[in-house]
Amino acid sequence: MEYAQRLGSSTEPAEAEPSIGLIECVSVAKGYEVADAVVKASPVQLLWARTVSPGHFIVLFAGGVAETTSALDRGAAIGGDAVADRMLIPNVHADLIASIRGPRKVALDEALGIVEASHVATTVLAADVAAKAASVELVEVRLAMHLGGKGFFLVAGETSDVEAAVAAGADVARDRRALVRDVVIPRVSAELAEHLF
Secondary structure (H helix, E strand, C coil), X not given: CCHHHHCCCCCCHHHHCCEEEEEEEXXXXXXXXXXXXXXXXXXXXXXXXXXXXXXXXXXXXEECHHHHHHHHHHHHHHHHHHEEEEEEECCCCCCHHHHHHCCCCCCCCCEEEEEEECXXXXXXXXXXXXXXXXXXXXXEEEECCCCCCCXXXXXXXXXXXXXXXXXXXXXXXXHCCCEEXXXXXXXXXXXXXXXXX
16 A cells, blocks of 8 residues: 555645544444544544454544544444544644655654554554654654554654653553553664665
8 A cells, every 4th residue: 555545645734733533443334434424523624534454444534623523522422332442632743644644754863763552543642642742753653554453653863852752652552551562762773764764
């Protein structure tokens, strides 16, 4: 799958501001119903409505804070016990959507941080918190595809900043009982950096 197809090639990062919501369903059929309910409930833009491993359905949408909140509440109510996870970010980090679309070319002069989570919604929320917690660059937020339904994100920057960002993101995932692993690699090798882009 091409990176742009992850989020829809027509979606520009600026179109996903200021607020995003996400609902992950364990039922594909219910996921379609949730996607329909979300856009009917409020004037939000549907960014992503698709199946992901392991047979789940992700609905990602954006709009104003009140509209996104209303759409999330309606979608979660329709989803009921099929909702595996959900999240709302009222003021999304400027680089989050671009990072979901694929790896961003950033300077990898020092450290690389990785947080891996067991749910897509938690991955997105943790990535946003991490990017806001310290002076780091979001490199990529990879969601579900070819990951057995998990997600992870990469941040780059000075070692102390990367450590702070990873700690903040890992805390979010841990609080949501979805942390798989968090790692900070100081002085990341040039060979590894080449493979990230």
